[in-house]
Amino acid sequence: MATAHDDDLACQELVEIINEYLDGALPPDERERFEAHLEICEGCRRYLDQMRTTIRVLGTLTVESLDPIAKDQLLQFFRAWNRT
Numbered sequence: 001m002a003t004a005h006d007d008d009l010a011c012q013e014l015v016e017i018i019n020e021y022l023d024g025a026l027p028p029d030e031r032e033r034f035e036a037h038l039e040i041c042e043g044c045r046r047y048l049d050q051m052r053t054t055i056r057v058l059g060t061l062t063v064e065s066l067d068p069i070a071k072d073q074l075l076q077f078f079r080a081w082n083r084t
């Protein structure tokens with residue numbers, strides 16, 4: 001079982017770079033940290049799943065077209081959804 005380290009990616013940081021990750025635009029070292037975080041954080045794995053589902057459901061709308069407010073609302077929605 002992995003434990004948290006100081007250089008671990010924070011969940012908030014993951015959310016900030018998830019667009020780049022989904023685009024394949026992350027530098028290799030950032031991508032490694034991203035994936036390392038996913039391995040230890042179930043919440044972020046779910047979030048990534050939900051982002052992918054959202055992109056699929058919304059069709060032509062990509063994560064780039066989400067402005068920060070929309071992204072925030074999406075996060076609120078996912079949090080509420082996770083509680084059920």
Ligand SMILES: [Zn+2]
Nearest residue numbers: 010011041044
């Ligand atoms: Zn996380």
